[in-house]
Amino acid sequence: MVVYVRKNFSLAHILVLLLFVMRSKSICTKKDMDINSSLCFEILKATPETAKSDLPSLVKFLIDYQSRNVSDTLKQIKLFRGNTTDMRKMKDCEQLYEGALAGIDDSPNSLAAKDYYLAHLYNAGTFPNMHTCIDTLSTMKPVPEVLSTRSFVIIDITGIICVIIDCFMRGIKC
Ligand SMILES: *[C@@H]1O[C@H](CO)[C@@H](O)[C@H](O)[C@H]1NC(C)=O
Numbered sequence: 001m002v003v004y005v006r007k008n009f010s011l012a013h014i015l016v017l018l019l020f021v022m023r024s025k026s027i028c029t030k031k032d033m034d035i036n037s038s039l040c041f042e043i044l045k046a047t048p049e050t051a052k053s054d055l056p057s058l059v060k061f062l063i064d065y066q067s068r069n070v071s072d073t074l075k076q077i078k079l080f081r082g083n084t085t086d087m088r089k090m091k092d093c094e095q096l097y098e099g100a101l102a103g104i105d106d107s108p109n110s111l112a113a114k115d116y117y118l119a120h121l122y123n124a125g126t127f128p129n130m131h132t133c134i135d136t137l138s139t140m141k142p143v144p145e146v147l148s149t150r151s152f153v154i155i156d157i158t159g160i161i162c163v164i165i166d167c168f169m170r171g172i173k174c
């Protein structure tokens with residue numbers, strides 16, 4: 001008991017950590033979704049924010065992170081554009097990225113309004129756009145591997161975001 005009182009503070013920390021581990025496990029191992037579990041665990045333990053925050057803050061954090069990664073990659077695509085003979089293809093990817101980014105950036109408003117269906121739609125729109133861009137990139141010579149790799153990561157992060165929003169939508173624990 002004395003030990004308990006003295007260790008009270010760290011016990012609280014351990015509990016937070018334990019809850020976090022349980023939650024990560026439940027999000028990252030969802031079987032009905034196509035989740036990249038290793039990336040999921042990696043991202044969810046990446047920062048103190050993700051470890052401590054509640055689910056709505058966590059998804060907000062992931063959306064911000066995703067938005068930054070998509071706009072960074074968009075900048076890279078624009079740089080590549082002047083460097084390739086396949087300008088048309090790069091332009092196509094650019095527009096797909098812009099479309100994805102617009103949806104991602106609109107989604108926090110829908111979340112705040114508890115319109116989970118729309119928030120899900122806004123984020124899930126990233127899937128077809130990234131897949132189409134990856135298909136386009138794969139026809140280029142040489143294939144800009146950096147861009148397709150980043151697009152695959154963006155798909156994986158979208159998967160994690162959509163799993164969490166899906167829990168909100170169905171009103172279940174995640
Ligand atoms: C999961 O993500 C990691 C990191 O981006 C990547 O190396 C790995 O290939 C991905 N796994 C699958 C099955 O897509």
Ligand SMILES: *[C@@H]1O[C@H](CO)[C@@H](O)[C@H](O)[C@H]1NC(C)=O
Binds near residue numbers: 080083
């Ligand atoms: C553009 O092409 C040059 C020469 O192949 C290369 O060194 C450079 O990294 C390329 N820039 C981008 C943004 O891909």
Ligand SMILES: CC(=O)N[C@H]1CO[C@H](CO)[C@@H](O)[C@@H]1O
Binds near residue numbers: 068069072153
């Ligand atoms: C998972 C992933 O690729 N994250 C990247 C998001 O963007 C930042 C900034 O460009 C990179 O440092 C991360 O690696």
